[in-house]
Amino acid sequence: MSEWFESWFGEEYVAVYPHRDAAEAEHVVDLIMDHARIPAGCCALDLACGAGRHSKVLAEKWWTCGLDLSEVLLRIAHRETTEAVFTRGDMRVLPFRTGAFQLVVNLFTSFGYFSDDASHMRVVKEVARVTSRGGTFVLDFLNTAHLRDTLVPYDERIIGERVVEQRRTISEDERYVIKRICMRDTDKEYVERVRLFEAGDLTYMLKAAGFEVRHAFGNYDATPLSEESPRVILFGTRV
Numbered sequence: 001m002s003e004w005f006e007s008w009f010g011e012e013y014v015a016v017y018p019h020r021d022a023a024e025a026e027h028v029v030d031l032i033m034d035h036a037r038i039p040a041g042c043c044a045l046d047l048a049c050g051a052g053r054h055s056k057v058l059a060e061k062w063w064t065c066g067l068d069l070s071e072v073l074l075r076i077a078h079r080e081t082t083e084a085v086f087t088r089g090d091m092r093v094l095p096f097r098t099g100a101f102q103l104v105v106n107l108f109t110s111f112g113y114f115s116d117d118a119s120h121m122r123v124v125k126e127v128a129r130v131t132s133r134g135g136t137f138v139l140d141f142l143n144t145a146h147l148r149d150t151l152v153p154y155d156e157r158i159i160g161e162r163v164v165e166q167r168r169t170i171s172e173d174e175r176y177v178i179k180r181i182c183m184r185d186t187d188k189e190y191v192e193r194v195r196l197f198e199a200g201d202l203t204y205m206l207k208a209a210g211f212e213v214r215h216a217f218g219n220y221d222a223t224p225l226s227e228e229s230p231r232v233i234l235f236g237t238r239v
């Protein structure tokens with residue numbers, strides 16, 4: 001049976017989340033420019049690049065490669081961003097040489113999708129392998145503390161002529177947030193399941209893989225990380 005992330009990130013995902021746009025991508029890249037020392041001639045990797053909105057902005061500054069598993073999203077990325085190169089791959093086994101990148105980004109909760117934590121750690125180790133010494137890894141994840149406090153169990157959105165129902169729960173073992181997305185017109189249901197890593201867990205994983213965590217922000221405007229902030233954005237330097 002295929003994993004949820006192999007079927008969800010396709011045409012329907014793009015239709016349901018049209019607001020995940022370029023303006024937000026600009027904010028993240030500004031944050032990176034302001035807080036990371038990126039050398040001239042940098043090679044950047046947008047890990048789990050989706051339709052390439054961050055790759056597009058990164059490519060205005062540095063040579064950029066976007067990697068993703070979804071053929072559908074990569075097709076859009078290719079069409080809309082000719083400045084970056086894109087490749088299909090799995091974040092658990094990166095098809096790059098050791099130390100190839102001075103900047104690796106994993107943005108907008110593109111992490112925590114697997115059913116075992118060894119696979120999550122494997123991703124961070126792969127990132128550490130492909131990041132050059134002194135290079136930067138930016139991990140932008142949901143803030144579990146904030147999510148637990150603000151979870152909306154049910155909502156409906158009208159997108160074009162379609163009604164999309166979204167049901168959110170925390171798994172019984174409290175390790176995952178599960179979102180069920182139902183298209184009312186077709187009755188098709190998709191699932192998103194993300195591991196609820198705390199900021200401390202992520203920091204631990206980065207350190208264990210060989211990064212020193214230099215910054216921890218709570219949103220793209222550089223507000224400090226707190227229980228109330230919506231994001232956990234960690235800047236790790238490869239030691």
Ligand SMILES: C[S@@+](CC[C@H](N)C(=O)[O-])C[C@H]1O[C@@H](n2cnc3c(N)ncnc32)[C@H](O)[C@@H]1O
Binds near residue numbers: 089107
């Ligand atoms: C929430 S989307 C974010 C995409 C992009 N970073 C953005 O902000 O628009 C998560 C992305 O992770 C990709 N993905 C999921 N599992 C993956 C895997 N094992 N390896 C590589 N990419 C994966 C999906 O295809 C999807 O494009």
